[in-house]
Amino acid sequence: MSARHDAPACRRYFSVLLSTVKKINNHLIRHGTSWYTFIPPSSIVCNRRSSENYPRIRPGAKKERAHPSRRTENSFTDWTDKSGEKMGNRSEYPASTVEQLSEQIRMLTARVEDLSGRLAAMEQGLPARRIEEKIGSGRPPGVEAHGGPQPLMDTPVLLRRIATVCFLLVVALILRTITDNRIIDIRIGSILGMTYAALLLILGWRLYATGSRLAPVFAGCGILLLFAVVLETHSHYASLSAEGVYLILFLAGAAVFTMSVRNQASMLICLGVPGSIAVALAIDFPYPHYPVMSFFLLSGIVAASYAFKQGTCRYLRWLILVPVVLFWLLWTMKLPLPHAEAGFAAKGMHPGWFFPLLFVFWGVYLTTVVLNVLKKDLQLGFFESILPTVAAVGAFYAGNTAAPSLSAHHAWFYLATTTIATLHLGLAWWLARVDRTTARGSNVFILAGACLIILTATTVFQQNIGYILPIWSGSALALALLSAFLHNQGVRITSYLMQTTACAAAIISGAVRVPNPVPAAAVVGAAAVFLFSLIQYHWSRQNPPDGSHSLFYSRIDRKDRGRVVLLISGLLGGYYFFQFLLHDLLARLNIAPGNALQSGQSLIINIGALVLMALALNKKSREMMVIAALVGVIGAGKVFVFDMFGVKGAPLVLSVFSTGLVAAFGSVVMGRWHN
Structure with a gap:
């Protein structure tokens, strides 16, 4: 009878066995001991009276429930061990019997779990070899087939595989030798080589079906041999067209992918799929057929996503992402052609395919991440966290580089990127509504949308x-408030990064420097960064993060020390804001901005240190005190290194006096702090 038909009888047997053992365990608890596991029926023999309560279950027989009145405590007092001694009371158990039962209990626990897993696997219709891989050998943990420990390496199998590789390689070298010596025609030799590689793949497929350990050797050697023959035939002998090479590679990659997923062969799939893509990229390098290569890469992306969901290979997505990035870098660098070469190479560059395929790649990656987020039993990893952002930033870079050379009016591209950024934010909101508890996955799309908006706005303005700058800084504060509403600490981290980015962009771009060609924009931007950063820092102190659903806050930054970047951003924004006000005041008073402005900068820094020290003492904040000390050191360094040799007169006196005031006030604050 098949395992599928035996399943009901097995389940009834397990049910009776487990219920019996649980009652034995409860009986032992009442006598002063407890075993959390089960007693095997092969080790314990019941007398006639107790065995009548649990009749033998035959396959196909109907399970009958024992009458409650017969299940008395006495039914558990007549168990005997193999030697026939009574075990009616815990105090009568010999020490050897207790140790023996403990060992038997442990072995039966592993055996019951193993049999339960095998039964579930057989009901799914899996072959015997797959059941062996998923469940195990059926022996209890620590017990091997020959009674010894498991060796670190199966030497006979390893040597057998090495010998097989050598013999297979000998046949391939013989074919290569007779072809190089012109004993047979090059075309015939190429056909023989590809046929031999295909036969190895077919044999590998058959060996996987039978559970042979040599299956990976045949399949791996076959796919590698096929790659080598196809590439050499096309590159050196030019006896195979590029279209034929692409077709053979696609069919080979599809066959290896199917074989790997069917047999859970992670190494084979990591060898076949990226290998076919790499060989296809090498065809006619550095001018491959870009639309066909795009089809290869898109197929690889879909295959990697499916393999990840099936648990076949978790690293295949990274192996596919690398050639995707290289492909778009190559196409982006080659596309902006000089006018002298445009007519010759434009046809091979396929410029009309660039933006459609760019948006297709964008959409495919976005779809794979959304599907993984919606799959509740799939744990999101680092790849899903960075993929939308990497795709958004990479696509924007490629499009922004190629747009001027492909179109005279490329404002449509920035309108499209703004629309896609809004789509990311809309997806984040939708995912937050789907999972109202933790808004699972919404942060990855918020981060991607925010990066896209910042890049687009920086390029346009x-x-x-x-x-x-006020929009960026205000949006960062809004994201912080949104993180509390969504109970998603990843959004909180994104708000920190966005506020820091706004401050960095303001400084690096020179938007807040003095003098400024657009003074209104400078003062508004600096004031926004100053106010919004400090408000967000104050909010973060009043609302600590919840680390129960955040790996970052539960293991890396448990006390939210990262919020100090908000304080630093606010101080920098305040420095540039008050510097601008000072510069404007000096201009209104007709005072030369040289010495006065340089001394005023030192005054701004030292006053900031004084205010921070007072606030740190009042709030008993160690991180504020550390930042205040750092600001004081920066102010002193500026005074004694730059002002001392570049400023004269009253401005120098004010600079030195402010430094001494900071040191004196710091001494008082530190004295009170320690007390």
């Missing part, structure tokens, strides 16, 4: 970036 290159000269007047100060006008969009």
Whole structure:
């Protein structure tokens, strides 16, 4: 009778066995001991009276429930061990019997779990070899077939595989030798080589079906041999067209993928799929057929996502991402052609396919991440966290580089990127509504959308970036408030990064420097960064993060020390804001901005240190005190290194006096702090 038909009888047997053992365990608890596991029926023999309560279950027989009145405590007092001695009371158990039962209990626990797993696997219709891989050998843990420990390496199997590789390689070298010596025609030799490789793949498929350990050797050697023959035939002998090479590679990659997923062969799939893509990319390098290569890469992306969901290979997605990035870098660098070469190479570059395929790749990666987020039993990893952002930033870079050379009016591209960024934010909101507890996966799309908006705005408002700084800084504060509403600490981290980015962009771009060609934009941008950063820092102190659903806050930053970047951003924004006010005041008073402005900068720094020290003492904040000390050191360094040799007169006196005031006030604060 098949395992599928025996399943009901097995389940009834397990049910009776487990219920019996649980009652034995409860009986032992009442006598002063407890065993959490089960007693095997082969080790314990019941007398006639107790065995009548649990009749033998035959396959196909109907399970009958024992009458409650017969299940008395006495039914558990007549168990005997193999030697026939009574075990009616815990105090009568010999020490050897207790140790023996403990060992038997442990072995039976592993055996019952193993049999339960095998039964579930057989009901799914899996072959015997797959059941052996998923469940194990059926022996209890620590007990091997020959009674010894498991060796670190199966030497006979390893040597057998090495010998098989050598013999297979001998046949391939013989074919190569007779072809190189022109004993047979090159075309015939190439056909023989590809046929031999295909036969190895077929044999590998058959060996996988039978559970042979040599199956990976045949399949691996076959796919590698096929790659070598196809590439050499096309590159050196030019006896195989590029279209034929692409077709053979696609069919070989599809066959290896199917074989690997069917047999859970992670090494084979990591060898076949990226290998076919790499060989296809090498065809006619550095001018491959870009639309066909795009089809290869898209197929690889889908295959990697499916293999990840099936648990076949978790690293295949990274192996596919690398050639995807290289492909788009190559196409992006080759596409902006000089006018002298445009007519010759434009046809081979396929410029009309660039933006459609770029948006297709974008959409495919976005779809794979959304599907993984919606799959509740799939744990999101680092790849899903960075993929939307990497795809958004990479696609924007490629499109922004190629757009000027492909179109005279490329404002449509920035309109499209703004629309896609809004789509990311919309997806984040939708995912938050789907999972109202932790808003699972919403942060990855918020981060991607925020990066895309920042890149687009920076490119469009290159000269007047100060006008969009309030939007960035205010959006960072809004994200912090949103993280509390969504109970998603990843959004909180994104808000920190966005506020820091706004401050860095303001400084690096020169939007807040003095003098400024657009003074209104400079003062508005600096004031926004100053106010919004400090408000967000105050909010983060009042609302500590919940680390129960966040790996970052539960293991890395448990006390939210990262919020100090908000304080630093606010101080930098305040420095540039008050510097601008000072510069404007000096201009209104007709005072030369040289010495006065340099001394005023030192005054701003030292006053900031004084205010921070007072606040740190009042709030008993160690991190504020550390930042205040750092600001004081920066102010002193500026005074004694730059002002001392570049400023004269009253401005120098004010600079030195402010430094001494900071040191004196710091001494008082530190004295009170320690007390």
